Amino acid sequence: MEQLLATRSVSITELKRSPSAIIEQAGTEAVAVLNHNRPAAYLIPAEMYRCQMERLETAELREAIATSRRDPRPAIPAAQMFAEMDTAIDQVVAEQAAA
Numbered sequence: 001m002e003q004l005l006a007t008r009s010v011s012i013t014e015l016k017r018s019p020s021a022i023i024e025q026a027g028t029e030a031v032a033v034l035n036h037n038r039p040a041a042y043l044i045p046a047e048m049y050r051c052q053m054e055r056l057e058t059a060e061l062r063e064a065i066a067t068s069r070r071d072p073r074p075a076i077p078a079a080q081m082f083a084e085m086d087t088a089i090d091q092v093v094a095e096q097a098a099a
Helices: 012-017 019-026 046-070 078-098
Strands: 008-011 031-035 038-043
Touching: 008 012, 008 019, 012 019, 012 031, 019 038
Parallel strands: 008 031
Antiparallel strands: 031 038
């Protein structure tokens, strides 16, 4: 049997019968939803999901920073980058005005 990653579990049939009651009973805990005694899904409270999404975004941002630090190319000064972006924006605005 697969390891359950929740202290509570419910069958799909039970969940279909009374989803509101299952959610209420779970409170702040995750619930493993079983199909033929195997985890098919996990039902988690909205706040837990929000926190997990924030952690995922933070982890992705940290990985992007770590990746950029490993980049062997020389860093571009922020002032240069902003100047190049301003030039590109000015070009787009000029092209749109000419059209």
